[in-house]
Amino acid sequence: MEKITSEMLKKLIDENNVKELREIFIKVPPIDLADASNELTDIKDLVFLFRYIKSEYTASLFAELKQEKKEELINALSDNELATILLKQANDDIADFIEELPANVVNRVLKNVQKDKRNEINALLNYQEHSAGSIMTTEYLELLDTINVDEAIQTIRKIGKEKETILTLFIRNKDRSLVGELGLDDLIFAKPKDNLKDIMQKEVITVNVNTDQEEVAKIMKRYDLQAIAVLNEDQKLVGIITIDDALDVMEDEASEDFIQMGHVSPIENSYLQTGVIKLALKSVPWLIILMVLGVFTSLILSTFQDTLALLPVLTVFIPLLMDAGGNAGNQSTTLIIRGLAIGEIKIKDYFKIIWKELRVALISALILAVACFSWLLIEMYIGIVSYPNSDIVATMDNLGIFKARLMIALAVTITIFIVVIFAKLLGVSLPIFVKLIKLDPALISSPFLTTIIDVITLVVYFVTSVYILHLVV
Amino acid sequence: MEKITSEMLKKLIDENNVKELREIFIKVPPIDLADASNELTDIKDLVFLFRYIKSEYTASLFAELKQEKKEELINALSDNELATILLKQANDDIADFIEELPANVVNRVLKNVQKDKRNEINALLNYQEHSAGSIMTTEYLELLDTINVDEAIQTIRKIGKEKETILTLFIRNKDRSLVGELGLDDLIFAKPKDNLKDIMQKEVITVNVNTDQEEVAKIMKRYDLQAIAVLNEDQKLVGIITIDDALDVMEDEASEDFIQMGHVSPIENSYLQTGVIKLALKSVPWLIILMVLGVFTSLILSTFQDTLALLPVLTVFIPLLMDAGGNAGNQSTTLIIRGLAIGEIKIKDYFKIIWKELRVALISALILAVACFSWLLIEMYIGIVSYPNSDIVATMDNLGIFKARLMIALAVTITIFIVVIFAKLLGVSLPIFVKLIKLDPALISSPFLTTIIDVITLVVYFVTSVYILHLVV
Numbered sequence: 001m002e003k004i005t006s007e008m009l010k011k012l013i014d015e016n017n018v019k020e021l022r023e024i025f026i027k028v029p030p031i032d033l034a035d036a037s038n039e040l041t042d043i044k045d046l047v048f049l050f051r052y053i054k055s056e057y058t059a060s061l062f063a064e065l066k067q068e069k070k071e072e073l074i075n076a077l078s079d080n081e082l083a084t085i086l087l088k089q090a091n092d093d094i095a096d097f098i099e100e101l102p103a104n105v106v107n108r109v110l111k112n113v114q115k116d117k118r119n120e121i122n123a124l125l126n127y128q129e130h131s132a133g134s135i136m137t138t139e140y141l142e143l144l145d146t147i148n149v150d151e152a153i154q155t156i157r158k159i160g161k162e163k164e165t166i167l168t169l170f171i172r173n174k175d176r177s178l179v180g181e182l183g184l185d186d187l188i189f190a191k192p193k194d195n196l197k198d199i200m201q202k203e204v205i206t207v208n209v210n211t212d213q214e215e216v217a218k219i220m221k222r223y224d225l226q227a228i229a230v231l232n233e234d235q236k237l238v239g240i241i242t243i244d245d246a247l248d249v250m251e252d253e254a255s256e257d258f259i260q261m262g263h264v265s266p267i268e269n270s271y272l273q274t275g276v277i278k279l280a281l282k283s284v285p286w287l288i289i290l291m292v293l294g295v296f297t298s299l300i301l302s303t304f305q306d307t308l309a310l311l312p313v314l315t316v317f318i319p320l321l322m323d324a325g326g327n328a329g330n331q332s333t334t335l336i337i338r339g340l341a342i343g344e345i346k347i348k349d350y351f352k353i354i355w356k357e358l359r360v361a362l363i364s365a366l367i368l369a370v371a372c373f374s375w376l377l378i379e380m381y382i383g384i385v386s387y388p389n390s391d392i393v394a395t396m397d398n399l400g401i402f403k404a405r406l407m408i409a410l411a412v413t414i415t416i417f418i419v420v421i422f423a424k425l426l427g428v429s430l431p432i433f434v435k436l437i438k439l440d441p442a443l444i445s446s447p448f449l450t451t452i453i454d455v456i457t458l459v460v461y462f463v464t465s466v467y468i469l470h471l472v473v
Numbered sequence: 474m475e476k477i478t479s480e481m482l483k484k485l486i487d488e489n490n491v492k493e494l495r496e497i498f499i500k501v502p503p504i505d506l507a508d509a510s511n512e513l514t515d516i517k518d519l520v521f522l523f524r525y526i527k528s529e530y531t532a533s534l535f536a537e538l539k540q541e542k543k544e545e546l547i548n549a550l551s552d553n554e555l556a557t558i559l560l561k562q563a564n565d566d567i568a569d570f571i572e573e574l575p576a577n578v579v580n581r582v583l584k585n586v587q588k589d590k591r592n593e594i595n596a597l598l599n600y601q602e603h604s605a606g607s608i609m610t611t612e613y614l615e616l617l618d619t620i621n622v623d624e625a626i627q628t629i630r631k632i633g634k635e636k637e638t639i640l641t642l643f644i645r646n647k648d649r650s651l652v653g654e655l656g657l658d659d660l661i662f663a664k665p666k667d668n669l670k671d672i673m674q675k676e677v678i679t680v681n682v683n684t685d686q687e688e689v690a691k692i693m694k695r696y697d698l699q700a701i702a703v704l705n706e707d708q709k710l711v712g713i714i715t716i717d718d719a720l721d722v723m724e725d726e727a728s729e730d731f732i733q734m735g736h737v738s739p740i741e742n743s744y745l746q747t748g749v750i751k752l753a754l755k756s757v758p759w760l761i762i763l764m765v766l767g768v769f770t771s772l773i774l775s776t777f778q779d780t781l782a783l784l785p786v787l788t789v790f791i792p793l794l795m796d797a798g799g800n801a802g803n804q805s806t807t808l809i810i811r812g813l814a815i816g817e818i819k820i821k822d823y824f825k826i827i828w829k830e831l832r833v834a835l836i837s838a839l840i841l842a843v844a845c846f847s848w849l850l851i852e853m854y855i856g857i858v859s860y861p862n863s864d865i866v867a868t869m870d871n872l873g874i875f876k877a878r879l880m881i882a883l884a885v886t887i888t889i890f891i892v893v894i895f896a897k898l899l900g901v902s903l904p905i906f907v908k909l910i911k912l913d914p915a916l917i918s919s920p921f922l923t924t925i926i927d928v929i930t931l932v933v934y935f936v937t938s939v940y941i942l943h944l945v946v
Contacts, residue, residue, distance in 0.1 A: 027676050029696055156661055166658050167640060167699075184657055185639050188629055203500050221724075223502055224717045226640075243716070244697045251694075251815070254727045258811050270817045271808050276829060280836035283804045287837065287893070288844050290800050294793035295857060301789040302858045312782045315791070316774040319927055320767035322792060327763050331756045334735025335744050338728055344743045356749060363753035364760065371761050384768060385775045420760070454792055 004028050006039035013045045018052045025057040034064035043072045050081060059088035066273070067100050074105055083112040090164055091117060092137040092245070095124035132216050133209035135249065136230045136239030137164045143196060145171045145179055150192040156184075165242050168227035171200045178229055178237045180204060206231050209238060214253050217246040218343055257341050260442040286447065293451040300458040307462055314465055316385055317412045321461055324372075325419040325453040328364065332357060332427030333449055337441045340431060347436055353428050361424035369417040376409035404469070411465040418464075419457045426452060477501050479512035486518045491525045498530040507537035516545045523554060532561030539746070540573050547578055556585040563637055564590060565610040565718070568597035605689050606682035608722065609703045609712030610637045616669060618644045618652055623665040638715050641700040644673045651702055651710040653677060679704050682711060687726050690719040691816060730814055733915040759920065766924040773931040780935060787938055789858055790885045794934055797845075798892040798926040801837065805830060805900030806922055810914045813904060820909055826901050834897035842890040849882035877942070884938040891937075892930045899925060 004024065012021050025033065040046050046069065050058045062070065062085050074082060086094060086109065094113065098106050098121070110118055120138045127133025141163045143152050152169070160166040169187065171180040180200030190199045206229045207216050220228050220243060228246075230239040271279075301308075308314055336353070339345030345353065379385055430449050431441035477497060485494050498506065513519050519542065523531045535543065535558050547555060559567060559582065567586065571579050571594070583591055593611045600606025614636045616625050625642070633639040642660065644653040653673030663672045679702045680689050693701050693716060701719075703712040744752075774781075781788055809826070812818030818826065852858055903922050904914035 029676075029678070031695055153661065160658070161662060166661065184661070185633070188626065188639065188657070189634060203502075205502070221720060222504055247694060247720070250724075254731075255811055255815070258727075258731055259807055271812045272818065272822065272825070272829075276832045277836060279808075279829075279833045280840070283801070283833070284837050284840050286804070287797060287800055287841050291793060291797055291841070291845060291889075292848060294796060295852065297792040298789045298852070298858055301792070302786070305785045305789070308788055309782065309785045312778045312785070313775070315781055315788050316771045316778070318788070318791060319770040319774070319795060319931075320764060322795070323763055323767060323923065323927075324760060327760055328756070330735050331759070334732055335752075338731050339744045342724070342728070345745065349745065352745070356745075356752075359749045360752045360756070363750060364757050367753070367757050368760050368764070372764060375765060379768065379771070385771055416764075450796065454796075458792075 004032050004036045006036045009036050009049075010040060010045060013048050021049065022053060025053050025061075030057075030060040030064045033061050034066075037061060038066050038069055043076050046073055047076050050077065050085065055084045055088060059085055063089060063093050067097060068273075070097055071101060071105060074101075074109060079108075079112055082109070086113045087117075090137055091120045091139060092124060092135065092164075095121050095134075098125065127209060130213050131209060132207045132211040132213060132230050132241060133239070135213050135216075135245050136209070136241045137245075138239045139164045140170060140227070140229075140237075140240040141166055142170045142172050142237065143182075145173050145195075145197040145200065147196055148192065149187055149190045149194050149196070149199070152187060152196060164240070165227050168225070168240070170229055170237060170240065171196050172237065176236060178204060178206070178231065178235075181229070183226070204229060207241075208233070213249045216241055217249045217253070220246045221250070253341075257337065257442040260440070290447050290450070293447065296451055297454045297458060300455055300462070304458075304462045307466060311465075311469070313385065313408065314461075317408075318458070318461070321412065321415055321419065321457050322454050324368070324416050325423045325457045326450050328361075328368075328420045329423035329427035329449050329453050330446065332360075332424045333431055333445050336428050336431045337445065340435055340441055347432055350429075350432055353432070354425065357424055357428045358421075361421045364424065365417045365420035368420055369413050372416045373409060373413040376412060380405055380409065407469050408465075411461070411468045414464050414468075415457065415461045418460050419453070422456050422460075423453050477505050477509045479509045482509050482522075483513060483518060486521050494522065495526060498526050498534075503530075503533040503537045506534050507539075510534060511539050511542055516549050519546055520549050523550065523558065528557045528561060532558055536562060536566050540570060543570055544574060544578060547574075547582060552581075552585055555582070559586045560590075563610055564593045564612060565597060565608065565637075568594050568607075571598065600682060603686050604682060605680045605684040605686060605703050605714060606712070608686050608689070608718050609682070609714045610718075611712045612637045613643060613700070613702075613710075613713040614639050615643045615645050615710065616655075618646050618668070618670040618673065620669055621665065622660055622663045622667050622669070622672070625660060625669060637713070638700050641698070641713070643702055643710060643713065644669050645710065649709060651677060651679070651704065651708075654702070656699070677702060680714075681706070686722045689714055690722045690726070693719045694723065726814075730810070730915040733913070763920050763923070766920065769924055770927045770931060773928055773935075777931075777935045780939060784938075784942070786858065786881065787934075790881075791931070791934070794885065794888055794892065794930050795927050797841070797889050798896045798930045799923050801834075801841075801893045802896035802900035802922050802926050803919065805833075805897045806904055806918050809901050809904045810918065813908055813914055820905055823902075823905055826905070827898065830897055830901045831894075834894045837897065838890045838893040841893055842886050845889050846882060846886040849885060853878055853882065880942050881938075884934070884941045887937050887941075888930065888934045891933050892926070895929050895933075896926045 009021075009024075012024075037046055037049070049061070050073065062073070065073070077085070094109070094117075098109060101109065110121070113121065124134065124136070124138070139162060141156065141160055143155060147155070156166055156169075167184050169182045169184065170178060171182060173179045180196070180202050181204045182196060182200045186199060186201075205219065205223055205225065207219065209230055209232050211230075216228065219225070220241070225243065227240045227242045229237050230241060232238045274282075336345060427449060430452075431445045434441045434445055482494075482497075485497075510519055510522070522534070523546065535546070538546070550558070567582070567590075571582060574582065583594070586594065597607065597609070597611070612635060614629065614633055616628060620628070629639055629642075640657050642655045642657065643651060644655060646652045653669070653675050654677045655669060655673045659672060659674075678692065678696055678698065680692065682703055682705050684703075689701065692698070693714070698716065700713045700715045702710050703714060705711045747755075809818060900922060903925075904918045907914045907918055
């Protein structure tokens with residue numbers, strides 16, 4: 001089947017072809033309908049769909065629409081129509097989109113949901129952002145441990161449709177405590193007269209309402225869970241989190257880490273949906289911080305100005321050296337930040353990591369130094385870099401011009417060797433230190449790393465050059 | 474329950490306490506047992522577990538062990554014991570770990586699996602790496618469309634346990650063509666005498682055996698699928714992919730993108746499990762490439778050596794300018810690469826993106842330029858940068874010393890303004906161009922971006938300085 005487009009929808013709406021629209025809504029997955037509907041520019045077209053298509057289908061379309069369209073639509077629908085759509089939304093979904101709505105629209109939404117649903121939504125809204133409580137749903141299926149498989153299936157048939165999932169069933173005792181868990185497949189495989197108590201899995205993995213959502217996603221992924229129970233402080237079951245919501249969390253967190261490594265503050269929406277001014281304001285602060293940190297390199301270079309005046313050719317290799325150090329450090333930082341993010345690396349592994357990285361650094365630095373020296377000889381041979389005129393070279397303790405060039409290449413090579421080792425050790429240490437003081441390694445590490453390495457590079461370079469070339473200022 | 478550790482296992486093994494070990498194996502999730510077992514240094518301890526614990530439990534432990542332990546274990550077990558464990562492994566899992574084994578061990582493994590299982594494993598091994606075929610399982614549940622719900626449940630009870638999942642059921646007609654799909658929950662909600670044909674979902678989302686695994690994961694995520702059907706070239710169902718395998722693919726790909734942005738070639742295993750030499754060899758090539766690309770900055774600086782000799786203070790601001798350009802460009806690149814990776818940004822959006830980024834760049838550059846000029850005035854006032862002695866300043870067309878400093882600050886500010894705009898436009902263009910020529914934007918974009926921006930920065934800086942400061946060489 002060809003993919004549905006907003007043009008196809010628009011055409012059918014303009015033709016009033018409700019019959020074909022209904023067929024499309026039955027066949028096409030809601031997420032594809034949402035992609036097409038999001039591009040309908042006239043909100044009246046969307047209202048048309050919500051008026052003439054069964055709410056059974058439009059409810060799932062609504063859930064997938066982007067936030068701005070939801071808001072426009074809420075404003076355009078009557079109270080009655082709004083109530084119909086909201087009735088079929090999951091409580092956690094309503095809570096999620098309410099969080100982004102302006103206050104007056106929130107009131108209109110809450111006014112139009114049933115009272116018991118409203119209470120549950122309000123409860124969800126009160127949990128801390130990024131906590132398990134804020135992403136859980138209260139629509140889970142709970143069964144008493146004393147009933148048998150047949151009775152359980154009867155109950156599921158009766159009330160299961162309103163629940164977010166029936167793939168995982170939560171079992172409670174008569175004191176309302178969670179005592180076990182059962183997969184729907186286990187229920188199918190069990191004998192009809194088996195008691196749930198005897199076939200359920202008694203060791204249940206749970207999280208607390210205050211557990212961080214990223215931690216929840218990690219646990220669900222680790223144990224391959226379809227749904228996880230969320231307990232309150234009294235150890236009572238108050239909600240569940242399903243794998244699709246956990247997946248969204250995982251993706252958001254991965255995006256956030258990735259984007260922060262590029263020195264941009266995380267943006268909530270996608271690039272195309274975020275405004276120009278917001279994008280600029282998200283990127284400028286880091287650029288200013290990095291610029292101000294640049295004062296340290298300026299200081300060093302300022303100090304060594306006279307050396308540079310004596311032998312300006314030294315400047316030629318500054319970018320090369322700074323890039324090498326920065327890149328070597330960033331390589332290590334990236335590996336460690338990723339390891340910390342997926343929980344593979346623990347802070348207690350620090351000395352193991354440092355010892356490993358020291359060996360990696362020595363090997364890398366050695367190979368790179370050999371490559372660097374060879375490459376500088378080639379550059380020299382081809383004549384890419386023009387060397388200073390003889391009276392400047394003369395200051396170098398009367399070295400011959402060829403020997404002087406060799407000495408410059410040697411100074412650059414020694415610098416690269418030392419800097420790569422420093423950079424790699426610092427590259428693994430900094431994120432672990434940042435994590436230790438409870439900050440986010442992806443956000444903090446890289447800019448400071450670059451600045452520290454730049455400074456080290458320049459100092460090592462000038463000291464080595466002055467020493468090797470006998471530059472007397 | 475406290476978390477199981479290798480010390481706890483070791484103690485029970487040394488005590489020959491099979492009873493308690495059996496209890497632990499019943500209670501503790503396989504992944505936690507695997508974490509502890511991976512740390513047992515003596516392979517005999519692991520063999521002990523596999524000998525005295527029911528294969529029902531050790532089979533799932535085996536699936537979660539790390540590759541090296543699997544290999545050690547295979548070598549230590551008798552043919553009989555090996556056959557027992559392999560019998561309970563999913564075919565796709567066996568195919569996965571076989572791919573990493575040395576040839577002689579592969580033969581021993583294949584010799585010890587039943588013939589029909591062996592044929593299926595061989596078939597899986599023949600699919601291209603990273604294709605849907607290579608990650609699918611052939612153990613899915615297929616039902617005939619003419620049976621009713623009751624009969625379907627009977628069939629599931631009989632043969633479902635050997636299948637990878639029964640949460641999604643695949644429905645075929647008598648010609649063995651896939652005609653529909655059914656969730657286990659739909660089966661529960663249906664009436665016992667309903668024909669599958671009438672309750673199944675007819676629009677089935679499928680992938681081909683050659684579809685890239687990343688694409689498969691994206692589709693499953695988009696449509697919230699528990700399992701997806703994999704068809705061969707003749708449009709016949711040959712396997713399925715379950716969400717847990719798709720999740721692993723998503724995580725691997727996200728890690729890969731992330732790590733590549735740090736200029737490291739992707740590593741298959743985790744940081745701690747990868748050897749020192751391998752880690753060094755993964756990072757050195759990029760460092761060498763970046764060093765060789767540095768030839769361009771060397772060329773520019775070499776050309777402007779005489780200008781630098783005239784006014785060495787210009788060198789002081791080179792790192793600051795290069796970092797600003799590099800960072801501004803990398804910000805944009807990161808956002809675009811992420812957008813391309815999650816499929817939010819399409820190549821056809823190029824002009825929309827350029828127009829958006831141009832406005833973002835203008836605003837960012839303007840704010841940054843104002844901040845830069847102010848900051849340089851402060852630096853000047855505090856005296857962080859020592860300025861050249863008067864006879865060098867004299868070459869600047871006899872400007873007064875204060876005016877000369879202001880002019881230098883102005884040259885730096887103008888450079889930062891121009892460079893940020895260039896960098897941001899290039900930052901969005903390069904990944905899209907790289908994607909267009911079918912290369913991986915995360916791998917290629919950043920090093921070239923840095924080099925190009927470095928070169929632009931230096932040229933703009935020197936041209937501006939020469940012009941503003943009337944530097945006559």
